[in-house]
Amino acid sequence: MSPVAPVLDILSLPERLASAPVAADDAKLVERAAAGNTGAFATLVERHSDVVYRVAARIVGPDEADDVSQDALIRAFHRLDQYRGDSPFRSWLLRITHNAALDSLAKRRPTPVGAPGAPTAGGDAAQRDPSFQDRGPDSRGPVSRLEDRERRERLVLKLTELRPEHRAVLVLRDLEGLAYEEIAEVTESPVGSVKGRLHRARNEMVEIMRNNSYDWELPE
Amino acid sequence: MNDVPEPDEQLTPAQRAAAEHLGMLRDHPPEPGRSLAVQVMRTTRWQRAIRAPLRIAALIAASVLDGLGVLGRRRSQASGR
Numbered sequence: 001m002s003p004v005a006p007v008l009d010i011l012s013l014p015e016r017l018a019s020a021p022v023a024a025d026d027a028k029l030v031e032r033a034a035a036g037n038t039g040a041f042a043t044l045v046e047r048h049s050d051v052v053y054r055v056a057a058r059i060v061g062p063d064e065a066d067d068v069s070q071d072a073l074i075r076a077f078h079r080l081d082q083y084r085g086d087s088p089f090r091s092w093l094l095r096i097t098h099n100a101a102l103d104s105l106a107k108r109r110p111t112p113v114g115a116p117g118a119p120t121a122g123g124d125a126a127q128r129d130p131s132f133q134d135r136g137p138d139s140r141g142p143v144s145r146l147e148d149r150e151r152r153e154r155l156v157l158k159l160t161e162l163r164p165e166h167r168a169v170l171v172l173r174d175l176e177g178l179a180y181e182e183i184a185e186v187t188e189s190p191v192g193s194v195k196g197r198l199h200r201a202r203n204e205m206v207e208i209m210r211n212n213s214y215d216w217e218l219p220e
Numbered sequence: 221m222n223d224v225p226e227p228d229e230q231l232t233p234a235q236r237a238a239a240e241h242l243g244m245l246r247d248h249p250p251e252p253g254r255s256l257a258v259q260v261m262r263t264t265r266w267q268r269a270i271r272a273p274l275r276i277a278a279l280i281a282a283s284v285l286d287g288l289g290v291l292g293r294r295r296s297q298a299s300g301r
């Protein structure tokens with residue numbers, strides 16, 4: 001496989017994720033939910049809780065992902081009457097999730113490195129991230145799978161070292177594959193700012209991966 | 221806003237390599253437990269159930285306070301005469 005294939009795969013995600021019929025259907029569900037139909041809201045939760053959780057988990061980490069996701073979905077429920085329908089419901093919901101995640105990070109007290117609860121590779125927080133769970137039978141050996149898992153753990157920790165606003169755009173673009181326009185709606189920033197922030201986020205990620213790291217080979 | 225010239229997707233070799241590494245996380249996304257949706261719906265149901273009574277209670281409380289304020293002002297006016 002070409003070395004740039006995964007990158008091209010990332011870049012084509014926004015197009016693949018475009019789903020106009022779902023968005024139109026969402027708008028009807030929002031209308032019904034705002035009128036008091038909790039079943040309609042349950043459908044919206046079922047449909048979007050995965051992406052809400054993924055974004056929350058990648059921004060705040062696995063320990064607080066549940067709380068932030070719940071907070072975001074409940075905030076959304078109480079603000080349904082404020083949804084204007086001029087952007088997809090998913091973008092609106094991710095905006096609330098993004099804000100809830102950044103609020104949670106802002107409230108967090110800095111934890112000294114090495115203190116109980118501080119993130120460590122292979123630590124409790126990393127172990128709770130389902131990214132590290134092995135998924136079913138695998139043709140590779142157990143040693144190889146363990147190595148992959150440990151690399152993912154280290155990568156998640158590297159991600160948490162990014163500045164929150166950089167982490168958010170990197171997660172939305174490079175992990176969730178959102179289009180720039182949607183990221184602009186989610187972060188309430190102009191598209192140009194999103195692109196600039198993403199560029200800086202990627203540079204910061206490169207620097208972090210180069211620091212104290214022996215297993216991330218990055219060209220100059 | 222501090223817009224920089226749009227780098228778009230013209231990644232540097234190092235950024236491209238970092239993006240490839242991040243692909244590992246994309247392939248293993250964190251997934252919510254079943255309890256997330258259940259918990260959210262349980263909370264929204266009870267909050268919705270008490271929202272209307274709370275609004276009515278708040279309206280009544282505001283009216284009572286308003287009335288007490290009017291009464292208080294009348295009394296102070298009466299005692300001032």
